[in-house]
Amino acid sequence: MENKFSISDLASEFQVTTRTIRFYEEKGLLTPVRRGSVRLYGPRERVKLKLILRGRRLGFSLDESRDIIEMYDPESENVKQLQSLLEKIHEKQGQLEAQKKEVNSMLKDLKIAEKNCLDAISHPG
Amino acid sequence: MENKFSISDLASEFQVTTRTIRFYEEKGLLTPVRRGSVRLYGPRERVKLKLILRGRRLGFSLDESRDIIEMYDPESENVKQLQSLLEKIHEKQGQLEAQKKEVNSMLKDLKIAEKNCLDAISHPG
DNA sequence: ATTGACGTTGACGTTAACGTAAAGCAAGCG
DNA sequence: CGCTTGCTTTACGTTAACGTCAACGTCAAT
Structure with missing residues (x-):
């Protein structure tokens, strides 16, 4: 099989x-x-x-994953539905771009934390 | 105040x-x-x-956010602790890089979904 | 002095996303 | 043949992350 x-x-x-x-x-x-x-x-x-x-x-x-699946695997051929689906796709794309920015912010902050940490280790007192 | x-x-x-x-x-x-x-x-x-x-x-x-806070705002000056904190920072950095990749994958997939959707709308039947 | 906005501490309720345990069928193996 | 292994359904338990009262204090303004 x-x-x-x-x-x-x-x-x-x-x-x-x-x-x-x-x-x-x-x-x-x-x-x-x-x-x-x-x-x-x-x-x-x-x-x-x-x-x-x-x-x-x-x-x-x-529920969000359900939406994602629907985007991949549309249930309808109806043009109206497809257009509203398209909007959902664009919305999700926006959310993901925002999420990427947040990840990058956190990475920046972690770099600072890393530096502070290294300084405190090598340069104690 | x-x-x-x-x-x-x-x-x-x-x-x-x-x-x-x-x-x-x-x-x-x-x-x-x-x-x-x-x-x-x-x-x-x-x-x-x-x-x-x-x-x-x-x-x-x-709990993860608690860790993040600790990275920003270490409670200890102890070098041992700082080093283990540093490891945690690196681990979190790795996780975030991975997360970025997943976001990008999903963005790629959404582009495909978008294209399929557009095709199905403009080119029905 | 009472009203109303804002603050406090409990304590119980709720939802999502599963875990866990019970009881049973079906197939393959020695 | 019985045993084991893997699958099934049903049902109740659990945890995180809050929401939702209730009952009360406090301070400024009307």
Whole structure:
């Protein structure tokens, strides 16, 4: 069975528990296929999980990750919907640019802290 | 009273509730001075709050923000401690660089999503 | 002197994002 | 055949980060 993953395949690949993956399904973020009662994950679901976890590392809520997934994988072909989706995309892009700036600010501040620390070590008293 | 802020000064400046600020104090992240029973915040405490909130926007936990504050505002002059602090600083710098990369990845993906969206709008069917 | 804005300390409530434990099915292996 | 391993559902528990009262003090202004 190429191309299909079990729940524990994904769990060990991404270092999360199976509980977490099922939880994301409960919340409607993942929709694996079933063979009997057993979940099977295709590449599409794998990508979704990847997106959720990347979002998690960036401090996103599951609802935000849900939005991100929708941007990747639009449910509608309706032009109206696609345009509002486009707006959401632009908004998210703005947020991410802002986040980058905050990361950079913190990096700057850490450089200062590093310098202060080095000074205090080499130049005690 | 230049240089000193009330709790609601800070609350309105940073758009958080006073409850939030007191909560950070409960957790040991802020240590305002008291005039009687009333809290007074100097510039140092103001900076700490700023750091906490920036951390929050980046998805940091309060414990992580506590670390960040410690990096800015070391409690010890002990060289041993300063060196371990320095290691923490470097570790955090690494994490932030990683986070920047993730933000960039997501921005790239959003560009693709944007393009797909635009194509689907202008070029329907 | 009372009102109203602002402050205080508890104490309990809430939400998100899972963890954990119970109980059971299904397949493969010795 | 029984055992182990991996999967399932159901359900209750947990933690962080606050929100939301309640009950009270205090100071300036009307």
